[in-house]
Amino acid sequence: MREVRLSIFGFGNVGRALAGVLLEKEPFFRERYGLDFRVVSVADTSGLVWLPEGIDLREALLVKENFGKLSAWTNDYEVYSLRPEEAVREIEADLVVDVTGDMRAHVWHLEALKEGKGVVTSNKPPLAFHYSELVGEAERRELPYLFEATVMAGTPVIALLRENLLGDTVEGIEAVLNATTTFILSRMEEGMTFEEALRKAQEMGIAERDPTADVLGMDAGYKATILHCVAFHPLTFGEASVRGITGVTPEEIERARGRGNTVRLVASIREGSVTVEPKEVSGESPLAVKSYENVAIIKTDLLGELVIKGSGAGLKETASGGVGDIVKASLQLPKG
CATH class of the missing domain: 3.30.360.10 (Dihydrodipicolinate Reductase; domain 2)
Structure with a gap:
């Protein structure tokens, strides 16, 4: 069984749908692919929750549903105000998952790759403006940079x-x-x-x-x-x-x-x-x-x-593209 640590940026509708699939299909990913996903951080616009031993995704979804923001989750977790580029440097993760609409996310995608982390994204502007730089950096470092959910949701045109x-x-x-x-x-x-x-x-x-x-x-x-x-x-x-x-x-x-x-x-x-x-x-x-x-x-x-x-729309459909890329990227990550 291979444990893969995920750092998720974006916990709006798509981020929550993706988290729901990771929870619901956890046994499937273990049995089919030998993958055990551990979400070590999750962030929305209010703040970032980070726990190296793994976050309770069910609780995260409840907090977001009831309070509308992760910063309300203060009982068991500390909420940080790290910028994404700081977070991808400091958080020990194997994959950075971007389901935000951040127009300047290419900056922290590159930072993640330079830190040896793979990237999965549904965020279109970074690729529409910086494709060559991002894909080139990933290829040089032999790291996955996957973006199926950027086009046609989960329909696998990419x-x-x-x-x-x-x-x-x-x-x-x-x-x-x-x-x-x-x-x-x-x-x-x-x-x-x-x-x-x-x-x-x-x-x-x-x-x-x-x-x-x-x-x-x-x-x-x-x-x-x-x-x-x-x-x-x-x-x-x-x-x-x-x-x-x-x-x-x-x-x-x-x-x-x-x-x-x-x-x-x-x-x-x-x-x-x-x-x-x-x-x-x-x-x-x-x-x-x-x-x-x-x-x-x-x-x-x-x-x-x-x-x-x-x-071309829908939360399950977009989550399909994102989760499919998480599985694919996990299988492509360097061993060790």
């Missing part, structure tokens, strides 16, 4: 491109990568205004309270940039051309419907080029996804057209 299509030359990818915009556009097809559809998405927890990154196309742009980095070569989000759905009118939606088509926020990825914009697509196309599904059409020289489709 692993497909990184590990499976090794004999294929990718010619291009077309994808719908943002569940919020798909939901909004689907509801507009049913007669809702943009504002009504957005409000409904927020009520259902599909859209964030601040939906800017989704509706302006930035979230899809981050994801498309990451796919380009994996499929072709590194570039940054600043090199992508991105336009969101705020300018899509009910008239455009209705005209598309009259032609048997639909409007979706489509990412087009070719070598050296990333474009995200609303497009009219055939109602028969795999891109005409509904509700909060995501899809990617990958064109290669050998396979032709490969379609991978799955939920």
Whole structure:
């Protein structure tokens, strides 16, 4: 049995879902992979709880649910105010797990790698802006740096491109990568205004309270940039051309419907080029996804057209990608 020490940053919805899976499937991970996970620290925006012998995750979840912040957990644990880059230096862990939205997390991802720790993340901006630096550092140190949950939640498009299509030359990818915009556009097809559809998405927890990154196309742009980095070569989000759905009118939606088509926020990825914009697509196309599904059409020289489709949102789905990477990274860690 191999014990793997985890340091988790982020204890919002995704972080708690990930913790729940680690608890629920603990026997499965032991029996299937010979892995015993010990969470030695967990942090939210209020503070960091750290115990080398391991934190009681059930209690952590209860504290967060009842009090809304980990800093309220003072009976058995000391709460620290360490910055992430200090924490990854000081805490003895094998894997750093980032499920935050920290735009500058690349700083402490690099620090973790330099300290000999593997990294698993669902955080998109570090990779969209610093892919080459982060992946290069991990490769130099022979450490895992895994990020399946950054694109299409738990649908394994990253692993497909990184590990499976090794004999294929990718010619291009077309994808719908943002569940919020798909939901909004689907509801507009049913007669809702943009504002009504957005409000409904927020009520259902599909859209964030601040939906800017989704509706302006930035979230899809981050994801498309990451796919380009994996499929072709590194570039940054600043090199992508991105336009969101705020300018899509009910008239455009209705005209598309009259032609048997639909409007979706489509990412087009070719070598050296990333474009995200609303497009009219055939109602028969795999891109005409509904509700909060995501899809990617990958064109290669050998396979032709490969379609991978799955939920692009949801806590269980994102936790699937994150926990899968934790298992994979644990099996890749250097022995000893």
